[in-house]
Amino acid sequence: MTHGATGKLRVYVLLAGLGLLGALAFGRPELAALAAPFALFAGVGLALIRPVEIRAPAELDLERQLEERHVKLLMEVSANRGVEHLELVLDLDEGLVAETPNPILIHLSPGERRELEVPIRCTHWGTYEVGNLVWRARDAFGLVVYEGTIQSNLRLKVYPRGETLQQLLRPLETQAFSGNQVARSRGEGIEFADLRPFTYGDRVRRVNWRATARRGEPWVNETHPERNSDIVIFIDTFSEARRPDLGTLDVSIRAAASLAALYLREKDRVGLVSFGGVLNWLTVTSGTTQLYRIVDSLLDAEILLSYAWKDLDVIPPRTLPPRALVFAFSPLLDERAVGALLDLRARGFDLAVIELSPYSFVPEGDTELERLAYRLWRLRRDALRTKYASLGVPIVEWQEGVPMEAVVEEVRAFRRHARVVRV
């Protein structure tokens, strides 16, 4: 806590001194009468100075919340003495908005405990410190100002809001564990695959009696087994296109969190690679705990400028299991991320690239030269997109305002019609 004399105190003392000296010099009591109130004001004010200590224990009703939802911050403000004029500013990070007026100016009577309830709207995902308060109090005479901060250190995690997705993108190949996906291979399962002649060891319950009667020899049903799959969510954190309210990283974080939740619900194993200035990864695992791990890891994702050249070799091999579907979210603005994705494809991974379109974040330019540069830049990006497509990598441009459902459907359509290139 700090406190300091206001300019008012100095001026009042000066006026009192001048008035009294003037009264003395001119021999007029009127000037002393003018000066006396200021002297009394300053004297009484200084005599009554007592330090102010403000306490404001705070608590949050929720420690985790989704974007665009609310949490309630409850504070109980009190002081060691009455405060006539107390300014309180709730120090909120960008991404949190107080729904009640902030700052506020209140009066605290001696012994009063004021309960403040502040609804906070979570406008952006992230991890925040909430409940830190900056206060300023004045004494009753306005001669001394006290200022201080109160650190509550309450942590609030705001999770990205979910994108709706009716149908998930299925990997080309499944894993060995049972799950909810119909495998392309044949084995024990429910989904009918084909008919074949009976061989020694086939179970009787698999005999297709109708086909057997028609062909005069025993035939059995073949089925597709239900397997799980491995999904790796790959996020490019080398660079992003951003304007104050939104950036490509925000879009990719929201999409990644939604995908992780949906795939984990299908009993698939999901992992995460945050590839950028700081490499962050989670090996593939299934279960609700993994969802929280992934979301917490996504909350820490940020763009950190780095000149270090990084390629796939820096990623631990176990993070990228064989036959995994790699869902890559990238604005394709950094050569290192572009190269890593091509490398992934070259290593035979089932890759789907969601290109987070930076066009809505980059103005076309005012001059002819700027517009020319903009067009050239777009052409280069088109060429890059063509390169991915020629390698059999589904690449879909995700433009602002387009739902994720449409993007995933476009990837699915590409995979339906394009031949898978084995490199």
Place this chain on the structure above:
Amino acid sequence: MLSAAALAAYPAAQNLRFQWAALAFAIAGVLVFTLGLIVRWPGALGLGLAALGAEYAVLFVAEGGALDRYTPAYAAGFMLVAELGFWSIEPRIPAWSEAAVAEWRLARLAGACIAAAVLAALALVAAAAATGTGGLALESLGVVAAIGSLILITALVGRRAFDE
């Protein structure tokens, strides 16, 4: 600013020998006070108030004679101008304010003005009772008050940092 102008009007409107001096102090006082409000500098407010006080002093230097019976009212107005001026420039942020804060403040402002008037009246009565028109008692009071003020100023300067 309006209250400062109204305060300045009282001595300047009198028919004085040194009316030009009263007018000069009045104009300077109001202008410097206004400047202080604009640039939010307490020093300028202090100078403006001092100029207004000097204008009031011109009234006695020019006229001499009996005590001014309007001094308590002038002291209350002087306090009102000073308080409103410092209220205007005090550092603050645009904040929602509960009604009690303004009520307390207005009550304190009214109390300060009334106290100023009462104190000024008491000072005048004491001075008049002691000597009729002032004299040794008033001068002694002035000396003591002036020395006390200087001690206060020195103490304040010594505590400039004022931080714990």
